Amino acid sequence: MITKLLIANRGEIACRVIRSARQMGIASVAVYSDADANAPHVKMADEAVHIGPSPARESYLIAERIIQAAKDTGADAIHPGYGFLSENAAFARTCAKNGIIFVGPSPEAIEAMGLKDRAKALMEEAGVPVTPGYHGDNQDADFLKEQADKIGYPVLIKAVAGGGGKGMRKVEKSADFAAALESCRREAASSFGDENVLIEKYITSPRHIEVQVFGDSHGQVVHLFERDCSLQRRHQKVLEEAPAPGMSEEVREAMCSAAVRAAQAVNYAGAGTVEFIVDGSGELRADGFYFMEMNTRLQVEHPVTEMVTGLDLVRLQLEVASGGHVPAQDEITLSGHAIEARLYAEDPVTGFLPSTGVLERLDLPEGREGVRVDSGVEQGGEVTMFYDPMIAKIIAHGGDREEAIERLIDAIDSDVGVWPVRTNAGFLRRALAHPDFGAGDVYTGFIEAHLDELVPPGLPALHYGVAALVLSGAGRGSDPWDSLAGFRLNAAPRVEYGFDAGGERLSVRLAQGGVSVNGEPLQLSDVQGYLGEQGGVVEFVHEDDTLLAAVEHHRDGLLITLQGQAVLVRDHDAAVDADALAGGDAVKAPMPGKVLSLAVKPGDTVAKGQTLAVMEAMKMEMALTAPRDGVVDAVNAAEGQQVNEGDVLVALAEEGE
Incomplete structure (x- = not known):
């Protein structure tokens, strides 16, 4: 049995693993970078080891430092979490060489499923349906375009070593293929160190349904039913749920059985997820799903499976890694429905x-x-x-x-x-x-x-309406409508507030029985307040829904939190307009990050919307475009340079120069 566990990760998954380890009586060791010195996972663990500077490539991704931390603390097992080193076969082998249990599948299983092209060939042999496409070794750009033309558009270009939506491009027509391939290869090389790609037919009205599988070292593989992860943005999951909407027992049996065969094909042990692309153009069909990839690790969305099965997946990982058995298939049942945001x-x-x-x-x-x-x-x-x-x-x-x-x-x-x-x-x-x-x-x-x-589009009008009501007297022991000032001769009383909205004045008017924001009526009634000196809650009815708004007296105004969204409402100050006007002559870094490429030089003529630079920040690549037509006056950055939020990267000459 594992006695001390090092978690080679950070954030919520590190906290999650520590909780299960503690319940099992297993001591925990956290690792942390400079940026995470005071992070919750460091405080939760029994021990913590500093492993380097803030960038992941200089800390969490350096396998040697993780192994040394395990040795120094006497940890007999390492849980990789997800991301970082979790699907790194070389790291799993290094753990074994050093007598440390890797809480995950064998290096051979990781390698077999790590490259999408080889995994698909293996799945075909195992009788698992795969998406039509090209998964071969010929990576010549002209040849790949020919294959895409044969498959028929739209197609997906996917990095063979990809994951998490990185290294993936949808191509609608033949003329766009070359540019999409180049972009995909650049991102794949940067993210995974491998620019090779495969081509797949893009399924119209696709759904993303995955099956949680679990294997043990005794040759047993079971499934824990399916999850639907179809709600995605830029191939990143947003909402996940279990079970999948519209899933019949017939389709579930076919899909889950295929997932088990996929895991058995690589002698899988531990937690894994077999992902399918599903034809969602009608009812789900037993012949309407195709193998996409297998993630050889715990998934971010594993809690929905835990909530519908009652199983602790991290505990099961640790038991299997210690030589234990998975439950029998007929012992695993579904109960209710779970959704993760x-x-x-x-x-x-x-x-x-x-x-x-x-x-x-x-x-x-x-x-x-x-x-x-x-x-x-x-x-x-x-x-x-x-x-x-x-x-x-x-x-x-x-x-x-x-x-x-x-x-x-x-x-x-x-x-x-x-x-x-x-x-x-x-x-x-x-x-x-x-x-x-x-x-x-x-x-x-x-x-x-x-x-x-x-x-x-537009402003969160409800937040500004609530702010006006609070300022007019909501929550001070009387109906705000009755406390309105704003006496007008021969007209109903009216009060108007001017708030700042992105540098422009936003007008909110309160009159007996009504609110308007910039002249547009806002349905808002039955207002009740529960406010003290620091703030409180305003309850009201909007379009037949009773809503609650949290109100906090902030140093710069009123902080209104409504339906999860927080907005700081401030009095309008005309002086803030100047900076907004200056924005038309500059392309600024929207956040700290690295400049990947610059497409212009001083003197170039540019058109509104033209890409001037490409930045990378927080795992995301973003194009920065010209705010107007004009001429480049100055380029203040270089490719590869780290920049701060608000830095002017490209300046345009003033109009008329």
């Missing part, structure tokens, strides 16, 4: 750019019935540019899908509040409440198809 430090309004900074406020729905929170940050901690920007996973379980959705929405509405770091909480809430999602009409293009509804 990934709360990210990112701003949907700015195209989901990651948001960094100190978490001055962090409220999460801890302790709610049927709701679980997995997090690796705490109030007062910092979200940095060095790692994945996930703040927490919020998971709700209910007797059925409808109850799980309701519990998750209620948890976001009542208990999620983050500031000043921006989050996607409001976006998650709108996705959960969308009628098509409620009806189970999920597919990988769902977010793109409904983006205007999930990230509505």
Whole structure:
């Protein structure tokens, strides 16, 4: 049995593993970089070892330092979590050479499933259905284009060593193939050190359904049913649920059996996930799913499986790694429905750019019935540019899908509040409440198809309306409508507030029985307040829904948190307009990161929307475009340079020069 476990990871998964180890009486060892010196996983562990500077490639990805930390602390096992070294066969071999248990599959299984092209060939031999495409060794660009033309568009170009949505491009037509291939290869080489790709037919109306499998060293492999991970943005999962909506017993049996055969084909031991792309154009069919890849590790979304099966997957990993057995298949049953929402430090309004900074406020729905929170940050901690920007996973379980959705929405509405770091909480809430999602009409293009509804253009008018009500007297012992001043001769009383909204003045008017924001009426009634000196809660009815808004008196204004989204409402100051006007002449770094490429030089003529530079930050590549037509006046950065948020990378000459 394992006695001391080193967790070669950070954040919420490190905290998650430590909790299960502690319940099993296993001592834990954390590792940490400079940026994580005061992180929760470091505080939770029995011991902690510093392994290097903040960048992952200089700390968490250096296998030798992880092994040395295990030796120095006497750890007899290493849990890799997910990401970092979790699917690194060389690391697993190094653990074995040093007499350390690697909590995961064998190096041979990792290698067999690590390269998508070889894995697909292996799956065909095992009788697992695979997507039509080219998975061969010929990587000549012209040849790959010929194969794509034969398969028929749209196609997917995928890095053979890829994962997490990296190194993947959808190509709609033949003319776009060459540019997409070059971009995909560049990202694949940067992320995985391998630029080779495969080509697959793109399935229209696709769904992403995966099966949790578990094997042990005694040759037994079982499945723990399926998860639907179709709601994705840029191939990154956003909402995951178990079981999959619309899943029949016939299709479940076919899919889960195929997943077990896939694991058996590589003598799999430990936790793994077999991912399928599924034809979602109609009802699910037993002949309508295709092997996509196998993740030879624990998945981020494993809590939904835990909640519907009652099993602790980390505990089971540790038992199997210690020589134990997996449960018998007939002992594993489904109970109810679970949905997981990934709360990210990112701003949907700015195209989901990651948001960094100190978490001055962090409220999460801890302790709610049927709701679980997995997090690796705490109030007062910092979200940095060095790692994945996930703040927490919020998971709700209910007797059925409808109850799980309701519990998750209620948890976001009542208990999620983050500031000043921006989050996607409001976006998650709108996705959960969308009628098509409620009806189970999920597919990988769902977010793109409904983006205007999930990230509505314009300002969050409700937040400003609530702020005006608070300022007018809500929560001070009387109906705010009765406390309005604003006497006008021969007209109903009216009060107007001017708030700052991105440098422009936003007008909110309150009159007897009504609110308007910039002249647009806002349905808002039955207002009740529960406010003290520091703030409190305002309850009101909006379009037949009773909502709660948390109000906090902030040093710069009123912080209004409503439906998970926090907005700082400030009085308008005309002086802030100047900086916004200057933005038309400059392309600035939206956040700290590295300049990957520059496409212009001083004197070049550019058009509005033209890509001027490409940056990489927090695992994401982003193109920075010209704000207007013009001429490049100066280029203030170099390729490979690290830049800070707000740095001017490219300056345009003033118009008329």
